[in-house]
Amino acid sequence: MLTTHSEVQAASVAVPTVLHLEVARSLMEAGVDVLIEKPLAATLAEADELLRVASTHKRIAQVGHLERFNPRCAPLCRSSTAPCFSRSIA
Secondary structure (H helix, E strand, O other), rough: OOHHHHOOEEEEEOOHHHHHHHHHHHHHHOOOOEEEEEEOOOOHHHHHHHHHHHHOOOOOEEEOOOOOOOOHHHHHHHHHHOOOHHOOOO
C-alpha cells in the first residue's frame, strides 16, 4: 500500500464510504494526514473512531465538503484565482 512510502505526507480518501475508516486508519497509523470525501463515515461510531485514530497519531483528518458543482457557488469558484484566495489563511 501507499503507506510504505515515507515521502507521502497527505492523501485524499476517495473510496466507497464503507471503506473510509479502513483506508483512513491505515494511512493515519502510517503518519499520513487525510482528506476524507463526504460523508466522513458510514456510522457515528466509525466517525468517532476516525477522530480517535487522528488524535492518537497526531494526524490531520478533514472531511471534504466540495461545493464546486453547486450553481450558487460558481461565481466564487470562478474568482478563486483572485489574490485573496492564493495565500494560506491557516
